[in-house]
Amino acid sequence: MTQSFPVLLAVMASAAFLCRIAGFTLMRLVPVSPRVEAALRATPLGVMAGITALAVQQGGLAEGLALAAVVGLTLVLRSDVAAALLGVVVVAVLRWAGL
């Protein structure tokens, strides 16, 4: 039983939209105390650390070295964007070298 693509697309779009707005809407009911604010501020730190940790675990030596280089370069260059772009170059070169 397959429905037409536009119908399926509309269903998928509504699921994606629901995810985008639901957390935002529900959060309006939560009074933002300093404790809640500290939790909200820490959330991206945890997510970013999680993304990085998973990439290191799933990747090989090239990925681990590139991400370590990003951390070092961010501290040296004081620009996380420049460090991230250089990290991509590092991993491309290491993969090209067969690492």
Added chain:
Amino acid sequence: MSGALFSLDGFRRGARDGVPLAVSIFAYGLGFGLVAAQAGFGVGKAVATSAAIYSGSAQLAAVNLLQTGEATAWALFAAILVINARYLLFGATLQPWLWSAGPVKAYGSLLLLGDANWLMTMRAIRAGEADRAYLAGTGAPIAVGWLSGTALGAAAVSVLPRPEALGFDLMLPCFAAGMVTAMVHSRVDLLPVAVGAGAALGIFHLAGPAAAIIGAGLAAAAVAALMHRGEA
């Protein structure tokens, strides 16, 4: 109350910061276009999918399901809900800042919400960004990159190099590593970082990558709330 700043200046600032990310999202879009074309999607259908769902991981799962030929509307709905559950967390963390722009601007900005520009906006908020148009600004170049990448990938499947060869698949982790390094200002910040990394690795084995990312965010939030001292 819609008194918060929402200006063209803030939008431009966000757009400028979003450009480096848009380059990687363009490459990721190429990858999705490629997969969609191999699943029998034409350019129009691939771009419509990218515009309607606007989330790479959810789209890849949806294309996989559709390819089996047995995908029901409910199965697709549930799959996207599960994969994109992290957006609940993203929206919740933006709420106190974004809501003061008023509902139309806030919900409109959320249409352009993605992993990369959520990270970028949270970093900007921490650095004192007051202009609520910043979020939509970061989203604009990323959306352009995503849709044009999808179109090109679907149209030119056979002649493109694989994005992995250029290292683009590691772009989001690179940005995450850089931003988390830049955002750690004191030893207090190191605890949610360590807890997030540990939670992601632990949950990944039990429940896969989508749950791991949500778990990392929630664990970091919980430990920060617990450690918070009563002052101010």
